[in-house]
Amino acid sequence: MLTLMRRSGGFNRDEQVDRLYENMSPEYKFYVRYDDATSVTEQARAADYEEIEAQRREHAKAARKAEDKPTVAAAYKKEECCWRCKQRGHTRFNCKKPPRKFCSQCGRDGVLTKQCHPPPGNAERAGAATADAAAPSPA
Incomplete structure (x- = not known):
């Protein structure tokens, strides 16, 4: 953006800082406040934010891995477990596993x-009754 502003001409340092801040991603605006953005060359704050964001993503990834491990110690209870993946904490309708x-x-x-x-159904009972009738009675 600085190159484009230099080519178009007519921007002083304050206007460049204003334009850069206006076009900054909202996530960066949470970390870099307007009053803190005093010069264009002050890029350390943005680098700090990117490092913090990378650490946050890595932490979330590790937390998901730990969450995906099945619980072995607890016995299966059909009222508490998902009928699709056998995990606790959700139902089969909300299951993403x-x-x-x-x-x-x-x-x-x-x-x-x-x-x-x-x-239980008629087919099994009918088969069992037929087998009983076919067997000779002890007399």
Whole structure:
């Protein structure tokens, strides 16, 4: 921007500082106040802000990694855990994690609920009744 202002001409130092501050990103304006911006060459404040922002991003990244680790100590409770990823703190409707294959009733890994806890139905009872009728009665 300084090069453009020099080429156009007619800007004194105060006008250059004003223009630079007006066009500054809002995030920088939180860190560099208008009263502190006294000269164009004072770039140390912006460099400080960029360093602080990089540290903040790194800290947030480390916090997300620590948060993604599953809790091993707590037993599975279907009322408290997500039925999609088996983690606590949210429901399946708000889940942003990849789905896992597990029984949402008992928490057993590698099996779906319909295979682990089949719903009671007529087909199973009819098959059991037919097997009982086919067996010879002890007399």
